[in-house]
Amino acid sequence: MATVLSAPSAAAGVDFSLSAEQELLVEQVRRFAEERIRPGVARRDREHRFPAEVIAEMAELGLLGMLVEEAYGGAGADSLTYALAVEEVARVCPSTAVTMSVTNSVCCWPISRFGSDRLKRAALPGLAAGGQLGGFGLTEPGSGSDAGSLRTRAVRDGDSWVLSGEKAWITNAGFASWYVVFASTDPPAGKRGLSAFVVPADAPGFAVGEPEEKLGLRASRTAPLVFADCRIPAGNLLGEEGQGFRIALATLDHSRLGIAAQAVGIHRRALELAVAYARDRVQFGAPIAEHQAIRFKLAQMSTELAAARALTYAAALVSDQPGQAERAGRLAAQAKLYASEAANRACAESLQIHGGNGFHQDYEISRLYRDVRVTTIYEGTSEMQRLVIARVLLRG
Amino acid sequence: MEIELTDEQKLLRDTVRRFAEEVVGPRAKEIDESGEFPRDFFDRAGELGLAGVSVPDEHGGAGMDTVSYCLVIEEVSRLCATSGVILSVNNSLVCDPLLKFGNDEQKREFLRPLAAGEKLGCFALTEPGAGSDAAALRSTARRDGDDYVLNGNKVFITNGTDADVALVFASVDLAKKHKGIAAFIVPTGIPGYSHGTHEFKLGVNASGTTELAFTDMRVPARQRLGEEGEGFKIAMATLDGGRIGIAAQAIGIAQAAFEEALAYAQQREQFGHHLADFQAIQFYLADMATEIDAARLLTWKAAWTKDQKKRFTLEAAHAKLFASEMAQRVTNKALQIHGGYGYTKEYNVERYFRDARITEIYEGTSEIQKMVIADWVLHHD
Numbered sequence: 001m002a003t004v005l006s007a008p009s010a011a012a013g014v015d016f017s018l019s020a021e022q023e024l025l026v027e028q029v030r031r032f033a034e035e036r037i038r039p040g041v042a043r044r045d046r047e048h049r050f051p052a053e054v055i056a057e058m059a060e061l062g063l064l065g066m067l068v069e070e071a072y073g074g075a076g077a078d079s080l081t082y083a084l085a086v087e088e089v090a091r092v093c094p095s096t097a098v099t100m101s102v103t104n105s106v107c108c109w110p111i112s113r114f115g116s117d118r119l120k121r122a123a124l125p126g127l128a129a130g131g132q133l134g135g136f137g138l139t140e141p142g143s144g145s146d147a148g149s150l151r152t153r154a155v156r157d158g159d160s161w162v163l164s165g166e167k168a169w170i171t172n173a174g175f176a177s178w179y180v181v182f183a184s185t186d187p188p189a190g191k192r193g194l195s196a197f198v199v200p201a202d203a204p205g206f207a208v209g210e211p212e213e214k215l216g217l218r219a220s221r222t223a224p225l226v227f228a229d230c231r232i233p234a235g236n237l238l239g240e241e242g243q244g245f246r247i248a249l250a251t252l253d254h255s256r257l258g259i260a261a262q263a264v265g266i267h268r269r270a271l272e273l274a275v276a277y278a279r280d281r282v283q284f285g286a287p288i289a290e291h292q293a294i295r296f297k298l299a300q301m302s303t304e305l306a307a308a309r310a311l312t313y314a315a316a317l318v319s320d321q322p323g324q325a326e327r328a329g330r331l332a333a334q335a336k337l338y339a340s341e342a343a344n345r346a347c348a349e350s351l352q353i354h355g356g357n358g359f360h361q362d363y364e365i366s367r368l369y370r371d372v373r374v375t376t377i378y379e380g381t382s383e384m385q386r387l388v389i390a391r392v393l394l395r396g
Numbered sequence: 397m398e399i400e401l402t403d404e405q406k407l408l409r410d411t412v413r414r415f416a417e418e419v420v421g422p423r424a425k426e427i428d429e430s431g432e433f434p435r436d437f438f439d440r441a442g443e444l445g446l447a448g449v450s451v452p453d454e455h456g457g458a459g460m461d462t463v464s465y466c467l468v469i470e471e472v473s474r475l476c477a478t479s480g481v482i483l484s485v486n487n488s489l490v491c492d493p494l495l496k497f498g499n500d501e502q503k504r505e506f507l508r509p510l511a512a513g514e515k516l517g518c519f520a521l522t523e524p525g526a527g528s529d530a531a532a533l534r535s536t537a538r539r540d541g542d543d544y545v546l547n548g549n550k551v552f553i554t555n556g557t558d559a560d561v562a563l564v565f566a567s568v569d570l571a572k573k574h575k576g577i578a579a580f581i582v583p584t585g586i587p588g589y590s591h592g593t594h595e596f597k598l599g600v601n602a603s604g605t606t607e608l609a610f611t612d613m614r615v616p617a618r619q620r621l622g623e624e625g626e627g628f629k630i631a632m633a634t635l636d637g638g639r640i641g642i643a644a645q646a647i648g649i650a651q652a653a654f655e656e657a658l659a660y661a662q663q664r665e666q667f668g669h670h671l672a673d674f675q676a677i678q679f680y681l682a683d684m685a686t687e688i689d690a691a692r693l694l695t696w697k698a699a700w701t702k703d704q705k706k707r708f709t710l711e712a713a714h715a716k717l718f719a720s721e722m723a724q725r726v727t728n729k730a731l732q733i734h735g736g737y738g739y740t741k742e743y744n745v746e747r748y749f750r751d752a753r754i755t756e757i758y759e760g761t762s763e764i765q766k767m768v769i770a771d772w773v774l775h776h777d
Binding site: 012013014015016017018019080271275278279289292295296298299300302303304306307308310311313314317318330331334338383385386387390393 | 397399400461658683686687697699713714718765769770773
């Protein structure tokens with residue numbers, strides 16, 4: 001995995017090219033996704049089967065700890081390189097992409113950013129290079145967009161923290177070895193009383209509930225987590241007590257890049273499928289690509305893809321620049337908002353171009369149409385992105 | 397990849413912004429109403445190097461890149477879309493083809509004064525019966541000794557009332573259709589050349605839009621740009637670049653509308669709260685900012701691709717389509733945020749809303765951009 005940490009100087013000017021290392025990685029991940037992920041995609045979707053064997057190979061390629069420093073076994077890649085990799089995987093299998101994105105963005109990233117050296121040494125090498133997966137426990141049955149209202153508790157007991165509560169909609173639940181979990185250490189303080197913890201899957205009192213049946217991303221695992229006096233070492237506190245909400249927001253600011261990139265990958269595939277189908281499908285004696293109504297749909301999808309991509313890449317770029325946190329947060333929210341909404345439109349239009357065939361499970365677009373739907377919901381709904389963006393605009 | 401401007405570009409942007417705010421802005425409303433062509437703005441822009449931004453120094457221009465050109469057009473259009481298109485036409489549609497297709501003599505005689513802002517150019521392609529279907533033009537150029545004799549009519553010619561030089565497209569052989577078209581550099585004072593009066597339009601009202609008529613107009617053969625039959629190719633290549641300018645113009649209009657809507661929302665109170673406290677208004681603002689940023693990135697990407705000397709047809713069409721339709725949505729929402737006041741001449745958003753409309757039409761309608769993009773998507777992947 002290439003390491004691209006040096007940002008070009010500001011004086012170099014606008015440049016939309018990828019570095020040689022980035023081009024190489026894109027090529028490598030594209031080939032891997034086509035050869036190793038593609039063959040089982042439709043079946044895993046039908047059987048709701050987690051892509052365990054694929055994940056093991058992705059770990060070998062270094063795709064699970066891309067943002068982790070090399071000292072802890074990661075690839076030390078920049079955020080743009082990471083987004084490019086997620087896009088390539090999502091183009092072939094959005095379920096695998098979110099499995100990858102959750103491990104990288106919302107588990108490895110906050111541990112790297114906020115963890116003590118001891119905690120990093122304990123958790124990161126297995127995640128980044130050992131084939132382990134990560135999870136992120138923020139959402140609860142009663143607290144979705146309003147994350148600050150969560151009810152899971154953590155109480156200090158000697159050298160331990162004891163967690164009790166329930167988390168919902170947890171991607172990678174049951175397959176992950178480590179979870180970044182948010183709980184209140186000071187309930188009267190509200191969101192200022194939240195703290196973040198790193199919970200190993202083998203902690204006593206930790207359990208995973210029944211997997212959810214979902215509209216899409218059926219090969220990704222989503223299930224509740226249950227903490228019944230779950231005991232973890234005191235050193236597994238991430239950052240300081242009371243920093244949990246800030247850690248959650250910072251993590252989501254960054255992780256939105258992963259979801260934006262996932263949406264871009266799905267959008268790209270929806271357009272490719274539409275182009276191929278429109279060329280082949282003959283009606284009224286000619287390929288339907290000859291009809292202007294179809295061509296204009298393709299043009300619109302292509303234009304919106306270019307816009308979504310530009311926003312996503314720009315957000316990734318800025319997220320690595322020091323002192324740009326507010327701008328980076330706004331750009332990531334804009335990228336996630338636009339890319340997810342545009343990808344939903346693209347999948348709907350691509351399915352429309354496929355006609356009745358698009359409604360059949362044998363056609364890839366029918367799966368993408370289901371898979372793409374969640375991109376405007378998870379890691380901050382479109383409505384939450386607009387609130388984040390507006391807050392920055394009105395502050396400035 | 398990098399999206400930071402160079403220090404020089406930032407300096408240019410600040411300089412042009414100051415020029416636009418101090419010189420162009422104060423009279424934008426007045427010229428919109430009167431329709432008076434702001435020749436003095438063009439002259440002063442020329443002194444700053446804005447008439448031929450991307451033309452090399454040795455040909456009288458400012459020698460800057462295409463991203464810089466986008467900044468110029470955006471900043472001027474932010475205050476006055478009319479002035480933005482006047483500059484865009486001179487830069488993209490006249491200087492650019494002269495630089496790319498002109499011979500040394502043509503560059504010396506015609507490009508230099510245009511790029512320096514001493515002379516104003518216009519681009520004469522569209523005819524009453526040939527809009528999007530430019531190849532259907534009926535103007536003719538008959539060879540006669542060392543001259544061509546041109547006859548025909550052009551319409552919707554920006555800068556037409558004031559131009560000193562026209563780039564005219566006419567057919568040397570109508571039977572050859574687009575392969576019969578040639579381009580001519582025509583000084584506008586010559587016998588047989590005439591132009592109409594300024595036409596009042598919905599927006600960009602002071603851009604000198606008018607019709608041209610050529611009656612047995614004699615043009616020396618040395619003023620033919622490129623070869624006979626190359627005219628259509630020249631026109632299409634030129635419009636690729638022009639689309640970057642129009643995208644930048646659309647962004648400038650939208651940026652102004654957004655800034656004023658943001659300020660208005662924070663100052664106007666209803667139901668005991670500022671408008672900006674309402675989620676519906678916040679969401680409008682969030683979408684507007686997102687789309688403006690996306691349009692700017694697409695436009696810079698097209699400009700950067702052009703500067704890499706790569707084919708940029710797709711990037712320019714993406715940018716022009718997205719930016720113009722974005723400007724339409726953004727100015728509409730800005731007007732909506734202003735409520736009834738936005739519908740009056742008391743606030744600028746009414747003008748921005750009208751000015752944005754043309755960006756979806758000229759230099760290739762949205763429908764033409766979609767034809768270009770679809771063709772690319774179906775044949776170049």
